Amino acid sequence: MYSPLHRLRPVLPALAATLFAVVRLPELTRSSLWYDELFSMGVAGLPVGESLRRIIADHTNPPLFYVLLKAWMAVGGDADAWVRLLPCLFAILLGAAMVWLVEEARVGKVAGALAIAIAAASPLSVDLATEVRAYSLLALLACLSLAAALRLRRNDTRDSFALLTIVNVALVHTHYFGWLTVGAEVATAWLWWNRDAARRVSRSAALALLAFLPWGAAVVAHATSNPAPLRNVGWIAAPTVLEPVWLLRDLTGRWHASAVNNAWLGLLAVALAALLYATFRPRADRPTGEPAADRGIVALLVMAAIAMPLAMYVVSLTTGHSIWVQRYLVGAAAPTALLAAVAVCALPPRRWPVAALAGFLWAIGAFAAVPQRAPTKFDWRRFAQRINLAPGSPRDVYALEAFTGAPLLRYAGLGMRVSVIPSLEALPAGPAWLVYRRESFPEAGPADHLKAVGFTVLAALSAETAGQKIVAVRISR
Numbered sequence: 001m002y003s004p005l006h007r008l009r010p011v012l013p014a015l016a017a018t019l020f021a022v023v024r025l026p027e028l029t030r031s032s033l034w035y036d037e038l039f040s041m042g043v044a045g046l047p048v049g050e051s052l053r054r055i056i057a058d059h060t061n062p063p064l065f066y067v068l069l070k071a072w073m074a075v076g077g078d079a080d081a082w083v084r085l086l087p088c089l090f091a092i093l094l095g096a097a098m099v100w101l102v103e104e105a106r107v108g109k110v111a112g113a114l115a116i117a118i119a120a121a122s123p124l125s126v127d128l129a130t131e132v133r134a135y136s137l138l139a140l141l142a143c144l145s146l147a148a149a150l151r152l153r154r155n156d157t158r159d160s161f162a163l164l165t166i167v168n169v170a171l172v173h174t175h176y177f178g179w180l181t182v183g184a185e186v187a188t189a190w191l192w193w194n195r196d197a198a199r200r201v202s203r204s205a206a207l208a209l210l211a212f213l214p215w216g217a218a219v220v221a222h223a224t225s226n227p228a229p230l231r232n233v234g235w236i237a238a239p240t241v242l243e244p245v246w247l248l249r250d251l252t253g254r255w256h257a258s259a260v261n262n263a264w265l266g267l268l269a270v271a272l273a274a275l276l277y278a279t280f281r282p283r284a285d286r287p288t289g290e291p292a293a294d295r296g297i298v299a300l301l302v303m304a305a306i307a308m309p310l311a312m313y314v315v316s317l318t319t320g321h322s323i324w325v326q327r328y329l330v331g332a333a334a335p336t337a338l339l340a341a342v343a344v345c346a347l348p349p350r351r352w353p354v355a356a357l358a359g360f361l362w363a364i365g366a367f368a369a370v371p372q373r374a375p376t377k378f379d380w381r382r383f384a385q386r387i388n389l390a391p392g393s394p395r396d397v398y399a400l401e402a403f404t405g406a407p408l409l410r411y412a413g414l415g416m417r418v419s420v421i422p423s424l425e426a427l428p429a430g431p432a433w434l435v436y437r438r439e440s441f442p443e444a445g446p447a448d449h450l451k452a453v454g455f456t457v458l459a460a461l462s463a464e465t466a467g468q469k470i471v472a473v474r475i476s477r
Contacts (some may be wrong), residue, residue, distance in 0.1 A: 013096035020095035023370045024129040028084045031377035033452040037132035041078055042072040046114040056097035056222050059232045062215055065134035075252055083132050090136035094334065097143040101334055104150035105297050107342050110356055117339035117363035124250040124326065125333050127376050134175050135330050141171040141182040143334035146304060149185045150469070152204070153197045153296065161204060173215065177328045180312070182208060184303040192299040199276045201447040227382025235311045239316050239324040247309060247326055264362050271343035271355065278346065293346065301342070304335035304360065327378040380407035386461055387472055388413030394431040394474065400424070404435045404470060424449050431476045438469040450475060 007032050008015070033041075043054050045068050051070070055063050069086060076082040102112035119125065121165045128135040148164035171178035186205050189198035245265065252268065255261055279298045309329050316324040340448075347355035384407075387393060399405030405420035411419045421427060424446060427434065436446065447457055450473075461476040 005137045009236060011065060013099045016095035016116050016120075017092050018095070018100050019116070021092045022038065023120070023126055023367065024088055024091050026371060027126065027130045028081045028088060031375040031379040032379055032411060033080055033083075033132065033407065034377050034380065037083075037405045038410060039084060039263070040066065040069060041073065042406075044073055045078070057317035058219050059219060059223055061134055061175060062173040062212075063315070064170060065137050065175075067306060068137075069132065084130040087128075087136040088124050088130045090140045091125065094125070094136070094140045094143055097140055097147065098337070101143050101147040101150075101338060104147045105152075105301075105338060105342075106294070107297075107338065108345070109347040110353065111338075111341045112354065114345060114359050114363065115338040117360065117367065118252050118340055119333060121253040121363050121366035121370060122163075122333055122337065123254050123366075123373065124247075124253050124330060126370050128327055128330055131250075135327055138171070138175040138178060139165060139330045139333045141174055142304075142331035143464065144180065145171050145185070146335060147298065149201055149273050149300070150297065152200055153189070154192055156200060159184045161200060164172075164201070165207050165462075168204060170213045172208055172212050175328070175331070177312075177331055180308040180329075181304055181331050183330070184300065185307050187307075188300040188303045192296045225459070233323070236316075236322045236325055237253050239313055243324060244310060244313055245330075247329060247332075248336065250326065250446050251330075251333055252340050253363060253369075254405050255369050256372070260362075260365070267355070267358065268340055268343065272339070275339075275343040275346050293342070298342070301335045301339040304331050305339045306336075308326045308332070313440055375465065378407075378468050378470060381411045383461075383463050383470060383472070384408055384411040384413060384416070386463075387435075388416055390459070390461065390474070396430065396432040398432055398434050400426055400434065400436040400440055404437060408435060424453060426477075427453065427477075429454075429477045431474070434475055435470065436470045438471060445471070446473070453477075 021411070039058075043051050043368065045059075046054060048070075051066060052063060055061065055066055058415075069083070072086045073083065095116065098116045101116055105112075107115070125136075127140060130140075141168055145164065145167045148160070148167050152160040152164050168178075170180050171181060182205050185200075185201050189201040193201075249261060249265060249269070253264070255264075275293065275298065279293045309332055312324055316322040344359040345353065345356045387397060395415050395417050397408060397412070397416055399408050399418060399420050400423075402420055404420065406418075408418045424434075434450075440446075441449075450457060455475045455477045457473050458473055463470055463471040
């Protein structure tokens with residue numbers, strides 16, 4: 001039977017992308033660039049050979065995003081809005097990719113619409129949408145990979161195989177955590193799909209691994225020749241007990257009221273438990289006539305949204321090196337939104353879908369709350385302006401480490417002379433500002449150190465955003 005909604009099918013990707021754009025485009029210049037973004041731009045601006053050497057030495061990201069950023073900057077320059085538009089476009093395209101994933105998963109119109117609404121309202125996805133890093137591209141390619149894997153499961157064609165392989169090659173060259181999505185597909189295929197589908201998915205993953213080996217070998221060779229191979233990931237703290245819960249919350253939406261957030265998480269926990277029981281219980285225990293979810297699809301969503309992040313959580317708790325970074329797990333955004341929507345919409349009674357309605361009300365409220373949040377990044381532009389406009393402010397500004405120096409150099413006011421110094425002992429005589437992170441002096445401020453090298457602290461400025469505190473002290477010797 002023909003449905004009026006069928007007419008909308010060709011424009012659904014554009015409609016979903018528009019919904020994503022509504023809360024992502026305004027974030028372009030809401031905050032200033034921070035060190036990691038400036039690092040990306042600096043690497044992308046280098047000659048190709050030097051750029052690749054820097055990326056290998058960094059150990060944290062494969063090269064694809066940097067390559068795309070280099071081409072993007074060659075076209076439009078390095079203005080804040082322009083460089084952030086690239087990851088924002090990837091974040092907006094995730095809406096269109098969600099439509100494809102919903103179609104391949106065959107979850108129905110209600111669950112599909114709710115999944116797109118939840119994904120659009122994800123505060124983690126919005127926060128990372130304009131960051132000049134690989135996260136938005138990671139989320140987009142992970143979604144495309146899952147949809148391509150489901151298509152290959154259903155259609156054994158060369159085109160389907162080539163599509164999954166190309167997407168996965170791009171995915172693992174975007175972020176190392178892209179392998180979580182590939183691993184989820186291979187594990188699900190062998191545990192829940194038929195043998196032929198499992199072999200197809202495994203061959204595709206093997207080709208992605210073969211394409212990745214040259215890059216992986218170069219990174220491993222550099223790391224093993226370095227006396228401190230894990231130096232660039234040494235800052236990662238061990239996760240707290242509730243970190244997986246906070247990841248689920250930040251991927252499925254957040255209101256300003258904690259009571260509402262807790263109620264949603266409770267509903268979601270019940271819905272997920274009910275979905276898993278209904279999907280994976282023995283067929284003999286299933287009531288006659290009850291519609292059964294596709295085990296292979298639910299298993300893939302569970303593996304990508306829950307099992308792989310939990311594996312990273314366990315590794316971080318049980319080994320000496322934590323790898324739990326919430327933003328690295330943004331590849332779980334699409335499967336988490338879809339799994340949550342499927343679970344909520346499956347709650348009884350199905351004739352009166354009260355739970356589905358509650359899910360839509362939740363998504364609408366979370367979507368409305370997104371633009372009202374405080375900025376999550378430190379406002380380096382405003383901080384540099386405060387230093388520059390302070391009465392009698394000295395022109396020389398010394399930043400302790402590149403983390404503070406790079407943003408200050410970017411947003412320095414007229415006449416400000418910004419330099420990066422390795423330690424307090426490198427400070428020259430004369431009036432100046434010293435800028436540092438609170439973490440640089442975990443036990444106390446630098447007053448005693450400055451006094452020991454002959455400096456007097458005359459004034460201080462500080463600002464804090466999302467737990468990141470930056471301090472500027474006016475000194476003289």
